[in-house]
Amino acid sequence: SKLSQNYYKSTCPQVLSIVKAKTESTLKKKPRMGASLLRLHFHDCFVNGCDGSILLDDNSTFIGEKTALANNNSARGFELVDDFKAEVEKTCPGVVSCADILAIATRDSTVVLGGPSWKVKLGRRDSITASRADANKFIPAPSFTLSALKSNFHAQGLSLKDLVALSGAHTIGLARCTTFRAHIYNDSNIDPSFAKSLQHKCPRNGKDNIHRRLDLRTPITFDNFYFRNLLKKKGLLRSDQELFNDKSADSLVKKYAADSSKFFKQFTKSMIKMSNIKPLTGNSGQIRINCRKVN
Numbered sequence: 229s230k231l232s233q234n235y236y237k238s239t240c241p242q243v244l245s246i247v248k249a250k251t252e253s254t255l256k257k258k259p260r261m262g263a264s265l266l267r268l269h270f271h272d273c274f275v276n277g278c279d280g281s282i283l284l285d286d287n288s289t290f291i292g293e294k295t296a297l298a299n300n301n302s303a304r305g306f307e308l309v310d311d312f313k314a315e316v317e318k319t320c321p322g323v324v325s326c327a328d329i330l331a332i333a334t335r336d337s338t339v340v341l342g343g344p345s346w347k348v349k350l351g352r353r354d355s356i357t358a359s360r361a362d363a364n365k366f367i368p369a370p371s372f373t374l375s376a377l378k379s380n381f382h383a384q385g386l387s388l389k390d391l392v393a394l395s396g397a398h399t400i401g402l403a404r405c406t407t408f409r410a411h412i413y414n415d416s417n418i419d420p421s422f423a424k425s426l427q428h429k430c431p432r433n434g435k436d437n438i439h440r441r442l443d444l445r446t447p448i449t450f451d452n453f454y455f456r457n458l459l460k461k462k463g464l465l466r467s468d469q470e471l472f473n474d475k476s477a478d479s480l481v482k483k484y485a486a487d488s489s490k491f492f493k494q495f496t497k498s499m500i501k502m503s504n505i506k507p508l509t510g511n512s513g514q515i516r517i518n519c520r521k522v523n
């Protein structure tokens with residue numbers, strides 16, 4: 229790609245240490261924020277590339293992505309991104325894109341929570357528009373079957389391997405009742421006692437916003453328990469358990485469940501691939517001063 233590791237070497241070498249320090253101090257108090265940043269980066273990259281589009285508030289020229297189905301009342305961490313940006317702007321005004329800050333903070337969050345590290349390529353520019361319709365079209369839903377998930381990822385140039393490894397991000401963070409209700413009441417590929425215990429917390433009607441762990445074992449540690457849970461039919465979302473349901477993804481899930489270093493290695497590769505989807509470079513887009521608004 230046109231991105232490079234040393235992109236800010238002469239214009240803002242401090243950006244890496246600024247983002248790292250703030251990520252570390254924030255996650256110490258609020259570990260879930262690491263999960264929320266990781267998800268923001270995913271939802272940015274899947275909608276017209278990693279261009280900070282998800283960070284834009286609605287305005288008079290477009291309806292943005294924050295109110296798309298998958299993001300509304302759900303995507304979080306925007307204030308923290310604002311904090312990163314404000315601090316970077318103090319040191320290097322007008323130089324570092326919001327899209328790059330999110331990519332760096334995602335890597336740093338993964339590391340702080342115990343996961344692998346990787347070299348983040350930089351030089352993405354920020355979009356001057358956002359699209360709720362595109363977010364609704366491209367962000368996968370928890371109701372998806374394996375074949376729907378595969379084609380959703382293929383549309384981004386991502387393989388089955390990428391799908392399985394990247395879904396391992398659900399080793400951290402929480403999900404609302406409304407996203408897993410159908411799975412715990414209607415599906416058969418779920419451990420019955422796990423389903424029952426969730427049904428107590430998430431009734432058929434109401435309590436849409438109560439949260440449960442995506443990884444019931446270690447929700448603030450980036451490890452391979454997500455895959456180990458799937459082997460026991462204890463995936464929280466239908467789209468999670470679809471990855472271990474007598475189909476083409478089973479062998480990958482078994483591999484990552486058995487060996488976390490294999491998961492980490494593929495997660496790193498797949499994250500780099502996802503982070504490099506369709507960046508804006510050259511004269512395209514802009515370096516936003518405020519991540520919520522076009523300049």
Ligand code: HEM
Nearest residue numbers: 263264267270302368369370394397401402403404407467
């Ligand atoms: C494979 C298709 C995927 C589907 C259908 C999906 C769906 C979801 C849903 C429904 C939630 C809960 C949202 C809520 O209740 O508010 C969630 C949370 C999360 N997702 Fe995914 N996801 C997918 C893939 C990914 C990928 C590829 C990543 C990152 C690489 C990711 C990272 C996360 C994280 C970290 C959370 C927790 C966020 C938090 O606690 O704030 N997901 N996902």
Ligand SMILES: [Ca+2]
Nearest residue numbers: 272275277281
């Ligand atoms: Ca985007």
Ligand SMILES: [Ca+2]
Nearest residue numbers: 399443446449
């Ligand atoms: Ca975990």
